[in-house]
Every structure is written in C-alpha cells, then in structure tokens.
Amino acid sequence: MRVAIDAMGGDNAPEAIVQGALRALGEDPDLELVLVGVPAELRGLGPDGERVRVVASGPAIPEGAPPARSLLRQPDASVAVTMRLLAAGEADAAVTFGNTGAALVSAVHEVGLLPGVTRCTVGEALFAFAPERLILDLGPSVDVRPAHLVAFARLGCAYLQAFAGVERPRVGILSNGGEVGKGNQVVKEATALLAASDLMFVGPVEGHELVQDRADVIVCDGFVGNVLVKFCEGLAAVLDHHWRRETGRPTPATSPWANFRAIEQRGAALLGVRRPVVLGHGRAGADEAAGVVRHAARLLRGGFQQRLEEAVRERWRDPEGADEGDPEVAAAGR
Amino acid sequence: MRVAIDAMGGDNAPEAIVQGALRALGEDPDLELVLVGVPAELRGLGPDGERVRVVASGPAIPEGAPPARSLLRQPDASVAVTMRLLAAGEADAAVTFGNTGAALVSAVHEVGLLPGVTRCTVGEALFAFAPERLILDLGPSVDVRPAHLVAFARLGCAYLQAFAGVERPRVGILSNGGEVGKGNQVVKEATALLAASDLMFVGPVEGHELVQDRADVIVCDGFVGNVLVKFCEGLAAVLDHHWRRETGRPTPATSPWANFRAIEQRGAALLGVRRPVVLGHGRAGADEAAGVVRHAARLLRGGFQQRLEEAVRERWRDPEGADEGDPEVAAAGR
Numbered sequence: 001m002r003v004a005i006d007a008m009g010g011d012n013a014p015e016a017i018v019q020g021a022l023r024a025l026g027e028d029p030d031l032e033l034v035l036v037g038v039p040a041e042l043r044g045l046g047p048d049g050e051r052v053r054v055v056a057s058g059p060a061i062p063e064g065a066p067p068a069r070s071l072l073r074q075p076d077a078s079v080a081v082t083m084r085l086l087a088a089g090e091a092d093a094a095v096t097f098g099n100t101g102a103a104l105v106s107a108v109h110e111v112g113l114l115p116g117v118t119r120c121t122v123g124e125a126l127f128a129f130a131p132e133r134l135i136l137d138l139g140p141s142v143d144v145r146p147a148h149l150v151a152f153a154r155l156g157c158a159y160l161q162a163f164a165g166v167e168r169p170r171v172g173i174l175s176n177g178g179e180v181g182k183g184n185q186v187v188k189e190a191t192a193l194l195a196a197s198d199l200m201f202v203g204p205v206e207g208h209e210l211v212q213d214r215a216d217v218i219v220c221d222g223f224v225g226n227v228l229v230k231f232c233e234g235l236a237a238v239l240d241h242h243w244r245r246e247t248g249r250p251t252p253a254t255s256p257w258a259n260f261r262a263i264e265q266r267g268a269a270l271l272g273v274r275r276p277v278v279l280g281h282g283r284a285g286a287d288e289a290a291g292v293v294r295h296a297a298r299l300l301r302g303g304f305q306q307r308l309e310e311a312v313r314e315r316w317r318d319p320e321g322a323d324e325g326d327p328e329v330a331a332a333g334r
Numbered sequence: 335m336r337v338a339i340d341a342m343g344g345d346n347a348p349e350a351i352v353q354g355a356l357r358a359l360g361e362d363p364d365l366e367l368v369l370v371g372v373p374a375e376l377r378g379l380g381p382d383g384e385r386v387r388v389v390a391s392g393p394a395i396p397e398g399a400p401p402a403r404s405l406l407r408q409p410d411a412s413v414a415v416t417m418r419l420l421a422a423g424e425a426d427a428a429v430t431f432g433n434t435g436a437a438l439v440s441a442v443h444e445v446g447l448l449p450g451v452t453r454c455t456v457g458e459a460l461f462a463f464a465p466e467r468l469i470l471d472l473g474p475s476v477d478v479r480p481a482h483l484v485a486f487a488r489l490g491c492a493y494l495q496a497f498a499g500v501e502r503p504r505v506g507i508l509s510n511g512g513e514v515g516k517g518n519q520v521v522k523e524a525t526a527l528l529a530a531s532d533l534m535f536v537g538p539v540e541g542h543e544l545v546q547d548r549a550d551v552i553v554c555d556g557f558v559g560n561v562l563v564k565f566c567e568g569l570a571a572v573l574d575h576h577w578r579r580e581t582g583r584p585t586p587a588t589s590p591w592a593n594f595r596a597i598e599q600r601g602a603a604l605l606g607v608r609r610p611v612v613l614g615h616g617r618a619g620a621d622e623a624a625g626v627v628r629h630a631a632r633l634l635r636g637g638f639q640q641r642l643e644e645a646v647r648e649r650w651r652d653p654e655g656a657d658e659g660d661p662e663v664a665a666a667g668r
Contacts, residue, residue, distance in 0.1 A: 063511075063513045064511070064513025064514045064515050064516065065515070066515060129572075139510060142510060142516075142517070142518050143518050143519055174561060175557075175561075176473060176476060176556065176557050176560035176561060176564075177397075177398070177560075179397045179398025180398045181398050181399070181400060182398065182476075183476070183557075184476050184477050184555070184557045185477055187557070206560075206561075206564050207560065207561040207562065207563065207564025207565035207566075207567070207568060208564040208565065208567045208568030208571075209564075209568065210565055210568060211565075211568040211569060211571070211572050212568065220561075221518075222510065223509075223510050223517075223518045223521070223558070224557070224558050224561060226510035226511075226540075226541065227508060227509075227510060227540075227541040227554075227558060227562070228541065228561070228562070228565065229541065230510075230540050230541025230542040230543075231541035231542065231544055231545075231562065231565075232541075233541070233542045234541060234542030234543065234544060234545040234546065235545060235569075235590070237542075237545070238463075238545050238590045239573075239590060239591075242589060242590050246581075246586070247580075247581065252580070255576060256569070256572045256573060256576050257573075
C-alpha cells in the first residue's frame, strides 16, 4: 500500500506531517510512503528509508488562497503533485493537510469524479454511539445548490451501503423546523427534490434530532456542517476537561463525545473521486498526521474505493444533472 | 407587572400553558396575568382568580403556516390579540409559545421596532461558563442579508451593555474558517460591513471557537443559530443521561452543558421591539411555560426594556439602512 503525502500543507508542515507519517510507517510493515514536498525543506527530517520515496514539488497552496487560481499559477504545488501521483497509479491513496479547497479542486481535476457524481463531499459520523449516522457535507461545499444536497445524499447512502451494509439508508435534511415552510431557501428546494427522488427520504431533521435515530444520512451545506463538526471538536475539549476535573479519570471511550474529534484524529475521506483521498485537519500535529495516514491504510485494506464504486454504480439512478462542466473549479475558485 | 400570555400557541396549548402560567402566578405576588385565548377552550382550566384576566381571541396561527398571510386572514389570532394588548399598554410584557414567525410579524406590526432598528432578533448565551457570550440570531431570521447581521451585532452589543455592563463588546461572525475567502456569500459580505463599522469587530469565529473567549457577541443567520441551539438542547439530554449513568448523580449546575436548555426552560427575549416580548419553545410543557413567565417577570423587574432602549439610543450610530418598509412581514410571510 503506497500512500502519497502532501508534506507541505497544514499549519505544522512539513515537520509534524513527516514525523507523523514516519511513525505510521514504523507501525505498519505493509505501508510505503511517497513524501511530496520541497526537497530542501524535507532534507533533515529523516525521510530516507527503504519504504520511503521522496518526490520533489513546489510549496503548498497557502490557507485562504483561492484554490483554482492558485493551482493554475502554481502547477507544481505540493497538493497538485500528490494528486498527479495518485492519478498516475504511483500511489494507492493520497493524504493532504493543506488548503481544503485546493485539495478538492486538485483531486477533481487530476483524479476525476466517479461516473454520475457531480460534486464530491466529506462526511463523518459525529457520535461514537451512532457510528452509522453520517452527516455531510462537513466543509468543502460551502455554498450549495439544492441538487448538490441530493448528490451528497446519494454519496452518503453509497458509503453506508458499502461500509456498514445498510441496505436502504434513511435520508434526512438538516433544518430549523419540522413543519412545511421551515428551512432556508436552499433547504426548502432540496426538500422537494429529495421527496421526489428514489431515495428513502424521511424529511427534515432538526438540531436536537441529530442525537436521535431519525435518519442514517443527514445532508447539509458545508458551512453549517463545518460549524457543527468544529463545535463538536471544541466541545469535546471542554467536556474532557470537565470530566477529568469531576471524576479524576480520562474520558471513557463510551462517552457521547468520544467521537467528536474523529476528524481531527483521522481525517475524513473525500467521497466521489475516482481514487482514495483523505483530508487531514489543517491544525494536525504529528499525532494527528500519524492517525490520518493510518486511516488511509485502513481504507485501502477495507477496499474503500472498490466498495464505494460498486455502491454508486449499483444504486445510482439519476444524477439530477446538478452541474455541467467542472463546477468544483468554478465554485471553489471564487 | 402584567404579563399577557398567548394561551393558544404551542404544541401543548392551552392546558400546559395555562397550568404553567398559573404556577408562576402562585409564586409571585407582584404578578398579574392576562390570558388570551378561545373562551370555550380556556374554561375549565381554572384561569379565574383575582390577578387573572381572560381576554377572548380566536385560535392560534398553526405551526408552519405562513405568518403574514395567516395574520391577515385571522386578525383575531391569539398572538395578534396578545401583542395588541401589549401595544395598548394593557400588559407590560407578552409571552407566546406559538408559530415564531407569526409572533415576530405580529410583534413588529402591533408593537413596532425600536428607532434605528431594522430587524429584531433573538439571542442567548449558550454556555453557563460564559453567560456573557451572546449568540444571535437563533431562529427568527432564517434567510438574512449581510446588513441584517450587522444589525444583530448592534442589538447584541446593546443587550450586553445594558445587562452585563460590557462597555465595548467584541463582535465576531460565525464562519467556517479564519482565513480571508472563507465564509458563505452572506458571511463574506457581512464581514466587510462589520470591519468597516464602528463596532469592535474581531473577525470570524469558527465552530470550535464558540467555547473560547474570542468575542462577546457572535452573529450568524437564524438557520445556523437554530441548528446550533437545538443541537445543544439535544446534546444536553444525552450528556445528562450519560452523567447520571456514570456517576449516579444528576448533572451539576457547573457542568458545561447546564445552560444548553436555557431557551427551552425560560424562552428568549425578542431584541429590537418597543416593548418586552418573550418567545417560549413550541414544545413547552407546564414546567417550561412557568419558566418562561418567570423569565418575563425577571426581565420586567430588571428594567429590560428601558435599559435596552438606552443602550440602543446611546450607542446606535448608523443603522446601515438595512431595510425599507416592513421587511419582517415580507420575509416571514414567504
């Protein structure tokens, strides 16, 4: 299993990323690394070894830079070189901790979307007590159109079918009320599309219902999803602290917030591209970087991509014609 | 202190509302109630008494009904009669548990907005450990324009100045990232307006920063705010259960989530109208209804309205011309 790693992206790159990746390598004899970065900056970080290949690239696309325009100007950006290695089959999975928009645009441009998929997305289970309740999108798609939410629902269903064996996932849409007329404009229109689709749509899911067993796949735009998942991360730190102060013990794995830092600790797979891409947290240190590389290896072992492709191929009926052309590049590059 | 109560609005009206209001009345000798509702439905609920006046109205505007159109068709709706009593000075505060949009439109139409205020809002402190960190809007304004977020910031600042003595509140805007270029379209434009305003704007606040001391007033649209506050309510129930199972004790008042149900338990004041209006939770039972009436009494005792008006009058510099006419009616009636 060869994992290509954009060693330049992220707040603590390249030191912490390389350090974490090498730690994951040391634990897993089946793993090989392709470290992508500026040679002068990687030298001295100890990336030489039997199962490590170093590939030269330019620096990362900085956080906050407009993705598409930056990638056009900087074709040797570390994330672009990483995705190209993945597309060329010189790696089996790719990992990046850099600018999310750039990762997305680069993945779509270099690796491509699965047939019938019009926009890729990132989803996660927020709760350890409900590991098969997927919420998506969690960040990449901030401004969405109604048809995108339908596409996210389809990808989320395919993911649950492939990994959790959920035969016919229930789909909900995050909203501010259960009654007709609630929702913002996009949610109202997406609700009508979902109700008319072949998906098992169960209707709006309110904030308090996120902790209840209302739906298996809950769609929202990446702005709300990102606020929610980061709020959970922040809350986990507060709850850990409270728990330790009150009980003198560390947070048990059974606590409701034990999963809130999952994305920090293992990243999240991009759903909808042709080969496995895992996005790590921009703030990742060495521990989190090791966790993300481990997660990429886990996805490869579990046959992530093949299973997702099969689920999409089997279940996909009508891609709704959400977009023409390459909407990611246009949308993310704004 | 005379509190007018829309006895017909809410999932458990009129029984639970009347029951809760009478309980609050029994505890507070300075309180008088004006119960507004369909006489035949209130009869038998025991609302007769020395400090209780019953005023006849029609039924409530149902949950999910379009607010402005419903109010036009049903001028004797319980919420409209309640707001008219408040406007006429026959009550000192009004309370409703019904259709939020109808409450808002009715309050703006019958009671009116404060001078310089273009849209009213609802805010709350999410965390017991940070009672002076206000998040708003929490529901009434689902689809907002950038200038509305500036107006919410001003009202939130006035509220903190009036009640918490925070001289110059720091204003943040909820976003999906701290870098330039993050945010959805509305957030990006509002960020520019806030940065150019006389407010002490500290920039974007990410989800995990909601638990940190980044800003005193954090603005967001009512869709995101509503999802967040309801998520907190749902989470509180899960955390209470977990805490009791693990420790055998009820949740301590010092727990980080002790405040998550504040809005359920005491409602939230509408900021920006000329007289005190408290919105209770649609799902309120008798306990919550009593809590909301108690909260209205607390606001009256604390001089809520006078203090807010003074703060708005003193601090308000530029209302930004967010709206012309009566935007609530147009927006909420969609």
